[in-house]
Amino acid sequence: MYYNWAVNIKNMIHLLDNSAQQVDWIVMEREDCSPCNIGATLLSPIHLNNKNYNKNPIIHSTIRTWKQIKQNLKLRNLSLLIPIVNNPLFKPSIIDKSFIQWERMGIKMLGDLYELGKLLSFQQLQLKYNLKNNQYFKYLQIRDYLKKYTKDYHNMPTDLLDEAMKTKAESANLISYLYNIILNIEIPTTDGIRRDWEQELAINISKESWDNHLLQVHKCSINVRHTLIQFKTLHRLYYSKTKINKLFPNVSPICDKCLCQEATIAHSFVFCTKIQKFWNEIFDIFTKLIKIKLVPKPEWIIFGISEGNPELNVFQKNLLNYGLIMGKKAHT
Structure with missing residues (x-):
């Protein structure tokens, strides 16, 4: 075109x-x-x-x-x-x-x-x-x-x-x-998306880190469908209950799993109490596999592990990222 x-x-x-x-x-x-x-x-x-x-x-x-x-x-x-x-x-x-x-x-x-x-x-x-x-x-x-x-x-x-x-x-x-x-x-700007993630995850995301997360999307898997999951997650394209509520006010924004908080994208993927148990189990499995103690971090779950942990080698990071995508696939 x-x-x-x-x-x-x-x-x-x-x-x-x-x-x-x-x-x-x-x-x-x-x-x-x-x-x-x-x-x-x-x-x-x-x-x-x-x-x-x-x-x-x-x-x-x-x-x-x-x-x-x-x-x-x-x-x-x-x-x-x-x-x-x-x-x-x-x-x-x-x-x-x-x-x-x-x-x-x-x-x-x-x-x-x-x-x-x-x-x-x-x-x-x-x-x-x-x-x-x-x-x-x-x-x-x-x-x-x-x-x-x-x-x-x-x-x-x-x-x-x-x-x-x-x-x-x-x-x-x-x-x-x-x-x-x-x-x-x-080329569209994604600064607004970055700010939305900063607000929902309550963290600061530098411009350099954000650009790196965007760059890693196409490297996270050789499977196109898996790459699409990460792309849609990072760009907040999934329809959370709060997003649906803005389109259709008669639809409740409350999470269907915990039934106590509004289901933003971050809540749906990370902060829901029902989901947290799932991620704890996933990280326990990886801890046993690579013999390094891993604690679930919201930014890891959403963006993947591209930086910030010198104890992990490239193979371990790729393995974790693949597992995190599979985890997100289970909840989409």
Whole structure:
């Protein structure tokens, strides 16, 4: 999917880059958007009638894919790469040809109205682009356009994809570059999950330890199903009674085993009195096997043993981790 997105964005860059070689397919697509600017059509913050691009199936597909990219990567709806002149959603730019003068002065796209993510005042634009006082009304018009399609129009920092799409169309390895940009945007943060575990287990989990736990997920077993159990546990994907209660208030959050406490994920796997007896027996068995006294620790049960016990060698740690996954499997 990411590769297809990268290819789609590469094609968009060819269409947006006026300095690129004007091959036949680019000319044809631009003509179908005439008299509007193809960049303003492709990057439009809202759905446009397909008559705006002569019902061109390639442009239609490109717009649909771009919408999908924005939704999945949670990008800002209004791109700073949208051209000002001949913008179908900004009628003054079509009616008033004096915006072409703005373009010649260097105000070609919405991003040119900003500096360090902040919307420039008219006075600042005058200093930067040598605008005359009689251009103030046009400034108010373009500001009204910004206000219409984004809430915090005063603050619009450039995102990674906007910057990437400024790349020249002829640049080498462009698809790989775009693919890596998309991958970096898509990687989700797990800090919230780490904080939830800190709260439920009443321990402090350093960033380094957390990253190590995440890294160990795919190493805990050669069995994919076992790896999935550890992944779902670590990422709190199992439906505990408290989570179900938030979705369906008529379902009690109380643990079905001990019948006395709310069944959070930590309670269900570690702290329930019925479960604690089970883990004590498991650790007693391992103590006899490796002849080292082991006491159940909540963090070991949840995250596995990846650090913190120099008495255990790699083989012993792998054996314990496998046993802990089997124990968690018995309670899922």
